[in-house]
Amino acid sequence: MARAPKAAKTAATALSSSNSVSKEDLLNFYREMLLIRRFEERAGQLYGMGLIGGFCHLYIGQEAIAVGMQSVKQPGDQVITGYRDHGHMLACGMDPREVMAELTGRAAGASKGKGGSMHMFSTTADFYGGHGIVGAQVSLGTGLGLSNYYSDNGKVAFVYFGDGATNQGQVYESFNMAELWSLPVVYVIENNQYAMGTSVERASAETHLYKRGVSFNIPGAEVDGMDVVAVREAGLKAAEHARSGKGPFILEMKTYRYRGHSMSDPAKYRTREEVDAVRKTRDPIDHLQERLETSGWADEAALKAIDAEVKKIVADAAEFARTAPEPDPSELYTDVYLETAAQ
């Protein structure tokens, strides 16, 4: 493929903040982040009751990333991520009922109960999964970018992956092609500081992950992933860059996961104090709540009302997921192949 012509550029290392958010935006962000938090708390509870099986990776602590980035997406832009996917699906607008019902393995789940926590998809929400193999989504997402470039549709692929995933070889093979062919891709590294029990320092020779595109000439920026507005601002620039034909952009979101890697992680590799300190001082939801209250855009009662509304949605989703029927046994053999069109 010929290298597409492009404007000259320099690697950005910091993105300045403008004021692109309204009161309504902020209230929406608050509601969506809270929905993810409450949803995940409930998922953890259902797991503890044996209603959810296998691996279940919660997004608690990282909500500002999915929500802030979602706000810069345009209709038709694609999203793809790994197994820590519940928050992204809710942010994409998937119905909490279908997500929770997939977690409990029911026919009404997003993947008819066949995929579970790590493997969910929604073509209507332009959500391409939900992938269990660390790093695989980076090449797949770059391929979504290739499909956009090929059909010249003006869409951008948003590709999420963890700090641990940044060490997989296919990430760099993808980076090279994305830049070489100026593919419209925004790479979002969710740096929550740990890959299972391994901290970034113990796994990565270069710990500033936004620099990982330097040898491919891909610009990158470090972002406070606990601040939904900062996420949005950075996302706007990155998406604009990708959409205008300048090629990929890397955003390193500094964040933290509050819970264990999955439900069965005893988390001995970090201290309770470390977790509590982040919770107390950097929590993305508390942060936004404070911002809303000090700006006078919402009082405690208004926020409580949002909380009550969100709790109701989550309780409804949990009840639905608990009582919905399992897939029909005949579903075991469906969706392995598509019918070949009659000649």
Add this chain to the structure above:
Amino acid sequence: MSVDVLMPALSPTMEEGTLAKWHVKVGDKVSSGDVIAEIETDKATMEVEAVDEGVVEAILVPEGAEGVKVNVPIARLTGEGAASPAPSAATPAPEVVAAPTPVAPTAAAAAPVPAPAVVLADPEIPADAKLIKTTVRDALRDAMAEEMRNDPTVFLMGEEVAQYQGAYKVSRDLLQEFGAKRVIDTPITEHGFAGLGVGAAMGGLKPIVEFMTFNFAMQAIDQIINSAAKTLYMSGGQIRCSIVFRGPNGAASRVAAQHSQDYSAWYANVPGLKVVAPYDAADAKGLLKAAIRDPNPVIFLEHEMMYGHEFEVPEGDHVLPIGKAKVRRVGVHVTLTAHSRMVGLALEAAEALAKDGIEAEVIDLRTLRPLDHETILTSVRKTNRLVSCEEGWGPMGVGAEVVARVVEHAFDYLDAPPLRVHQEDVPMPYAANLEALALPTVDKIVAAAKAVCYR
């Protein structure tokens, strides 16, 4: 209104645990995210966080209580959380109802696998050997530790093998004994570290490369096959590669298609590799020690659902030959072949069949490449009937190979067409009921054995 806090499951296989510590007392106010208790299983200690806000109204299970069943109420909260009460504990979890197989979960590891009717002495184990009850997990660890003590060129590398002590705790204490130079935590970069391992083996070391599970070895399979398996041949015998690739293989519980695959047939297809898949702890230890000593690349397939099971292991330097099957139960009417976890299912099926007057001979393949077909042929020449059992897919599988060898070498002895029991020909589904349908089961083995006996 009040809400019950229930004993949580920490893993798909946990059934009960110890309530190690309470962090709250009656009257304390808690909010979502607060640690309220610590619970323990044989694998881990975990903190229980409050999901709802409220005030602790009652502590229902005292600190130190052991064997607390999952889903039993352990405390009661009053307050805001009551707006979204936890779903009733009386609802049975579907996972428990549809547990995919009768294999005892880790928490109940002591539950015995049914003893075969005739217990056979292994000719490799001296009659006076002292036997020690050991889990498969610890037998594997002991094998690595002993070989590392014996040979300074042996080292272990993989994801979470050192500080975390292994994702499944198989490498427990190895970092402490051998240090960070010989027990190496890698980044998540399977293709890279498998290649480094192969290169280090070419350089004269004896690496043990752990894959967190064999599903992730797919990232590395090029180095395993194109480099490890073929280089001796391509170099006219000059370049050696003494390396073990090990880790759990096959279906775990409810982890769906990308994390539940049996790769036995994939690797067993490749000349230049040896492929071992033990069932019990003694074989796990004896064969892993042999694999580490072997001058060739060895694929060592473990099974997550077997790690917690206890078996007797001979004390001392217990090494078994690679390439020898084992008759686990003597019978005359039908031969059942199996490897890895499926051996347990085949033994259970044999017990069930015995009740109907069918005595099955159960052969544990133990090594898939080279396949010990003499042991299979000897058995089939006696029973005249064959059912192969495997966890993987049927087409082009281990069973296909076993049946082909029998047809080639013992066709005239067969009284019925052989049958294969295996996973249904679909990717592993997540839903509990579909997963149970997809997996090979004791019932499926019994039905196949009856069919070849025309019963």
